[in-house]
Amino acid sequence: MGKFKALIYLALALIVAGCSTKVSRVDTDSTIDLTGRWNDTDSRLVAEEMIEDCLNQRWLYKWETEGKRPTVIVGNIVNRSHEHINTQTFTRNIERELLNSGRVQFVATREEREQLREERLDQAEHASVQTQQQMGEEYGADLMLIGSINTIVDQEGRRAVIYYQVNMELVEIESNMKVWIGEKQIKKYVERASTKF
């Protein structure tokens, strides 16, 4: 009977331990893959590597020899994958990497610009003349960064190979010339457990 009781207590303890939520802080740069889906690490690593490649290509010399910093805008990053990927996070990573390099400058996105124009209109009516920002003084972007995220999934039962390909292009807005094409792939092998206790 003693053994039986001990077993029951042990089982209860295990159940209670299993039920409690445990939270711990981790380094934002650490790599944690829980599901095999696109995650923050993929977004960060792809952004870093693509921008490094982008900044090391010839197109930028043309501007730098003239002592200029090109103005870039991030256009659409189309999600053609099988996962709902937050392309905004990815876009922000790209913007941050480019901007922090100090070699290019950015203008706000279409939606942000609309918001800013509304604010200027509001200022025109309500702000003092000395502090109000002027209309028609916006910076026009020289280049637009566009791209897509694609996936190919090869799946059989509990095993799957997921191949992500991120394509990005930098296009001169005036001439429609593509000055840089970048590509980054990630391949993941995911094996799911078929049984559990």
Add this chain to the structure above:
Amino acid sequence: MFYTCFTTFKKSTAIILLTASFLLISCAGRSALRQEKINKTVTSGDFLSAVSMIKDNDNLYGRNEQFLYYFDIGVLYHYAGLFDSSTTYLMKAADVHDQLFARSITNEAAAIMTNDNMRPYRSKRYELVMLHLFTALNFKAQGRIDEALVESRRMQLHFDEWQRTDSRGRRYTSDGLFHLITSFAYQQVGESSNSLISLYKAVQAYQRGPVKLPPEVKGYAYNRFVRNDRADDTARLNISAPGQNTWPERRGSEIVLISYAGRGPVLKETAWSGTYIKDGLLVINHKGPDGKNETISMHAPPLPASEYEKANEGKPTRSGTTFHVKFALPTVKTFPSRTNNFSVLLEESGKRFNSVMVNDLDATTESYLQENLNTIVARTAVRVVLRTIAAERAKARVRTENPLANLMINLGTDVLSSQMERADVRGASVTPKTVHMTRIPVEPGVHNLVIDAHDRNGNVIEKKRFEDIAVRRGQKKYLFHHSFK
């Protein structure tokens, strides 16, 4: 003697059996209870009250029915036009489905001993298709076509996997409506080849599945294949030049109205009974609602080889002797609907457009259950026979010299054993009976529509007006309507 024997034998067993039977009774009852509770509110069109009712009474869905909890709420939000909320819940349901990929050994063992309601509900294939369809439609309603296409790709992975495991090519592995919606989405983003491939799959799925290929879809597909230099596809699909009932190919602005009609089917339990013939056959029969007898005969669930050797030598085996068995199997219960079809009046032009039925959940559910019946019966047979043998052996062990006590033990064991036998009738409670589509070509601008729901004889039984629908150039605007009469 009886009491001593009972207490020593199996106080713990009795408690376990009793608890299990109470749990199982409540499990099985929950499904019917929530259908009854939700149905009234849904039929009246008060979807948000139905959502509140579900959220306030989450005990209507057990821990094992999380998929259904999220799915039902997601569908109700979709009907109510709250697309973001709907998507949130439908995605939670999809996550539950993914997490249930790994089967719990404990749950499976419990299900063998008791019934399938002990296993977490994993969704039926057509429910998973509806889940991704509703999510895709939510995104379309919000003009987020790229996201709608993500749902198409996710579902395609399921279709591929189902087709891979369907060696005989007879099971539900694809869905006409899903591919049709996908085809429209690809066309919208300018991916013509992908759109035509999805259209091909749509026709193929309709031809193979329980829902008849609508002539409008057939004609539309024929024309698009021919115009896009894919005439070979028409030959492969064996579709000929269309008659009058055909959707024209529309490149301009369009309103696509998706209408849901009637209450979708549910599963109900039917009792089957029969005889287990020692070491041999299992014969079960049932009287259907039409009064006809249905009988299934099969080999009894296998015993260990040593038991067969004993049987061959004429020695008693663990399977005991011939005995009576009771089975509980699911059947489809459909509901009559007054709503038969829809027509839409475009007020500015006075033109009227008729709906096309693109999905029939009654037919899909019937067909799905039929193709899975063998598996369900086989699982049930193993379970019932094992449990009955266990009960027989338990009765034999506690047999006393008191005939009254013996009678009570026998009755008690039989009652507990039969209470445990429950069919798995869990399923979505709020799906529509049929889905209809109306395609309305419009000029860019603002439009008003009047939608009539018709009965079988063409009488208008419900009217609804949609006002100030803004459509941009080249936009396909998705609207949703329901008539659950």
